[in-house]
Amino acid sequence: MIELYDIPYKSVRTVLNAAMRHLGVSEEDISAEIASLPDEEIHTLNRNERGVDSVTDVLSFPAQERVDFPFSKGDYSDIDPETGAVLLGEVYIARDRAAGQAAEYGHSVAREYAFLALHGFLHLMGFDHIEESDRIKTEALQQEILAESGVGRDYFEEPAVPVFDDEDKEVEENADTDVGCDEDAPEVSASEEPSLRCGFAAILGRPNAGKSTLINELVGEKVAIVSWKPQTTRNKILGILNSPKAQIIFVDTPGIHTPGNKLGTFMMRSVKAAEDGVDCVIYVIDAEKGLREGDFERLKAEAKSVPTVAAVNKVDRVTKEKVAEILSELNGISDLKAVVPISALKGKNTSVLISEVEKLLPFGVRLFPEDVYTDRNMRFMASEIIREKALRLLDKEIPYGVAVTINKYGYRPSGTLEIDADVICQKAQHKPIILGKNGSMIKKISEYAREDLEAMTGDKILLTLWVRVKKDWRDDDVILANLGYDKNKDV
Numbered sequence: 001m002i003e004l005y006d007i008p009y010k011s012v013r014t015v016l017n018a019a020m021r022h023l024g025v026s027e028e029d030i031s032a033e034i035a036s037l038p039d040e041e042i043h044t045l046n047r048n049e050r051g052v053d054s055v056t057d058v059l060s061f062p063a064q065e066r067v068d069f070p071f072s073k074g075d076y077s078d079i080d081p082e083t084g085a086v087l088l089g090e091v092y093i094a095r096d097r098a099a100g101q102a103a104e105y106g107h108s109v110a111r112e113y114a115f116l117a118l119h120g121f122l123h124l125m126g127f128d129h130i131e132e133s134d135r136i137k138t139e140a141l142q143q144e145i146l147a148e149s150g151v152g153r154d155y156f157e158e159p160a161v162p163v164f165d166d167e168d169k170e171v172e173e174n175a176d177t178d179v180g181c182d183e184d185a186p187e188v189s190a191s192e193e194p195s196l197r198c199g200f201a202a203i204l205g206r207p208n209a210g211k212s213t214l215i216n217e218l219v220g221e222k223v224a225i226v227s228w229k230p231q232t233t234r235n236k237i238l239g240i241l242n243s244p245k246a247q248i249i250f251v252d253t254p255g256i257h258t259p260g261n262k263l264g265t266f267m268m269r270s271v272k273a274a275e276d277g278v279d280c281v282i283y284v285i286d287a288e289k290g291l292r293e294g295d296f297e298r299l300k301a302e303a304k305s306v307p308t309v310a311a312v313n314k315v316d317r318v319t320k321e322k323v324a325e326i327l328s329e330l331n332g333i334s335d336l337k338a339v340v341p342i343s344a345l346k347g348k349n350t351s352v353l354i355s356e357v358e359k360l361l362p363f364g365v366r367l368f369p370e371d372v373y374t375d376r377n378m379r380f381m382a383s384e385i386i387r388e389k390a391l392r393l394l395d396k397e398i399p400y401g402v403a404v405t406i407n408k409y410g411y412r413p414s415g416t417l418e419i420d421a422d423v424i425c426q427k428a429q430h431k432p433i434i435l436g437k438n439g440s441m442i443k444k445i446s447e448y449a450r451e452d453l454e455a456m457t458g459d460k461i462l463l464t465l466w467v468r469v470k471k472d473w474r475d476d477d478v479i480l481a482n483l484g485y486d487k488n489k490d491v
Contacts, residue, residue: 001027001083002121005035007093008159011114011151018149019121022141029073031085032124034117035092042094057097060120063089067126077432078467079439087466091120110157114149118142197246199361204302205284206292210313214284214344215239215250218354246358247366251278280307280337280360282353287314287322287341291329303335307360310336311353316343379406382419382453386465389448390423393441394434402434407466417459422468434467442467 002016012034020027037045039055046052046059063078064086078087093116102112119142127138146152203211219239239250281302285291302308310330315323323341330339338356342349383404390402408420423434423442435442442465450463 001031001085003031003033005033007034007036007113007117009110009113009157011110011149011155011157012117015114015118015145015149015151016121019118019125019145022145022148023069023071023125025071025125028083029071029085030088031083032088032121033090034120035090036095036098036113037092039094039096042092042097045092055094055097057094057101058116058120059092059094060123061089061091062124062126063087064124064126067124077435079435079442084439084443088124091117091124093117093120105153107153108156110159111151111153111155114151114155115142115146118145195245196363196365197358197361198249198364198366199279200249200251201280201282201357201361202251202278203282203284206286206289206295209284209286210344211284214282214311214313214342214350217344217347217350218248218250241354242366243354243358246361248354248357248361249367250282278306279362280309280357282357283308283310285310285312285326285330287312287318287326290322290326296329296333299330300333300335303333303337307337308335309353309356309360310339312339312341313344315341316346316348379409382406382409382449383421385452386421386423386445386449386463389445389452390434393445393448411459412462415460416462417453418462418464419453420464420466422466424468424470426470428469431467431469 004012007013016034017027020030042059043053043055046054046056049059049061064076067088068075073086076086079085093113098112098116099109102109105112122138122141127141128134203215205211216239219241241248241250283299283302285295299308299310310333312323312326312330327339327341330336337360340349340353340356342353344350383406387402387404390404394402403424404421405424406419406421408418410418412418423445425431425434433441434445436444446463446465449465450461453463454461
C-alpha cells in the first residue's frame with residue numbers, strides 16, 4: 001500500500017495507480033510512503049543524508065537495492081510488519097519548491113505534485129537517472145504514465161483539503177517533553193501533609209531476579225521492560241508510587257553483572273548511580289536460584305551503607321522449605337531492616353514490602369505530582385515496550401543484541417498516534433529472524449506492542465517497525481549515545 005501524507009491533490013493517487021498498472025505491480029504487494037515537507041526539512045534531510053546543502057524538489061530513499069520485473073514479493077526479505085508487503089521506501093516532496101516550479105513551467109501545482117511523486121516512486125522501483133541511458137528510459141516511462149493517467153500539462157485541480165499547518169509539529173515536540181515536576185507549580189508546604197514520607201528507593205539485584213516485574217507491580221503501570229532474558233533493563237527508570245501516606249520514587253536498575261562490553265559498562269554505571277543519593281535499597285533475590293556466590297557479602301556491605309530491605313521474589317515457584325532456607329541465611333545479616341518473601345508476578349506480599357520501605361523514608365513533601373508514575377517521556381516508554389515484545393517473542397533466537405529507537409512520535413490530524421521505530425540488531429543473520437517468514441514475526445511484535453501502548457496512552461495507534469542492522473552496536477560509543485546510553489551523560 002502507498003501511504004500519502006500531506007498530499008492534497010487527487011492527481012498523485014491517480015498517477016501512482018497508473019504507474020502500478022503499467023509496471024504490473026499490485027498495491028497490496030508493496031509498501032511505500034509519499035509525503036510533502038516544508039522546504040527547510042528537505043534541506044535538513046539533504047544535508048544529513050546526502051551531504052548536499054540545498055533544497056531539491058523531491059527526495060527518495062529506496063529500501064531495496066534492486067527491484068526485478070516481473071515483480072514478485074517472494075523475492076524480497078524487507079517486509080512491512082503491518083501488511084506483509086515489500087518495503088519500497090519513502091518519497092518527500094518540497095512544498096514551496098513544487099509550487100515555484102509549477103509557476104515556472106506554467107502548469108498547476110497538482111500536476112507538479114503528480115510528476116514529482118511519480119518520479120520518486122519510479123526511483124523506489126529501481127529506475128534511476130544517473131547514467132544518460134537510464135535517464136532517457138526513465139523520462140520516457142514517466143511521460144507514458146502521465147499520459148495514461150490523464151494528468152497532462154493542462155491538468156488543473158484545487159487542493160482537496162487545507163494542509164500544512166504546524167499543529168503536528170507542535171504535538172510531536174510536546175510528545176518529546178520529559179514528564180516531571182512543573183517548576184512554576186505552587187509549592188506544597190510540609191504543614192499541609194505533616195505525616196507524609198517521600199524519598200528514593202533503589203531496586204537492585206542480579207539479572208532476571210524480577211526487579212522490573214516488581215516495579216511494575218508496585219507502581220501499577222508498565223514502567224520497566226519486563227522479559228525473562230537477563231540484563232533487559234538498560235536505563236535507570238523512576239517509577240513513582242503515590243499513597244495517602246507516602247510518595248516512593250523507585251529507581252529501577254540493570255541487573256548486577258560483570259560488564260562484557262561498553263553497553264554493559266553503561267548499565268553498571270547506572271547501578272552505581274542508582275545507589276548514590278537514595279534513602280533505601282530493595283535488594284531482590286530470586287528464590288528459585290537462592291543466594292548465589294557474592295550475594296551475601298554484597299548484601300552485608302549494602303545494609304551497612306544504606307538502609308536495605310531484602311525481597312525474596314518468586315516464592316510461588318518454590319517450596320516453603322526452600323523459602324525458609326533462604327530466610328534463615330538472610331537472618332545472618334544483622335543490618336538488614338527487613339526481609340520480605342514476595343511474588344512480584346502475583347502481587348503476593350507486595351503491600352508488606354511497601355510498608356517496610358515507607359518506614360525508611362524521610363518526612364517531606366511530594367517531589368512529583370500525584371498522577372505521575374515515571375519521569376521518562378513517552379518516546380522512551382514506547383521503545384521499551386517494543387523491545388520487551390521483541391525479547392519475549394524471539395526468546396533465545398536473538399541474544400540481547402536488540403535495541404529500539406523511535407524515529408517518529410506524533411499525532412495525525414485524525415487523532416491517531418503515529419509511532420515509527422527501528423528494531424536494531426547487531427548481526428545481518430538476525431534480521432530475517434526478527435522479520436519472520438513474510439514478516440510474520442515483526443508483525444506479531446508490532447501487534448503486541450501496539451496493544452500495550454494503546455492501553456497506556458488511551459489513543460488509537462499506528463505503529464510501524466523497521467529492522468536495521470548496526471554491527472556491534474553494543475560496543476560503538478556513537479550508536480550507544482544515539483540510543484540513549486551516553487557514557488558522558490549523568491545517569
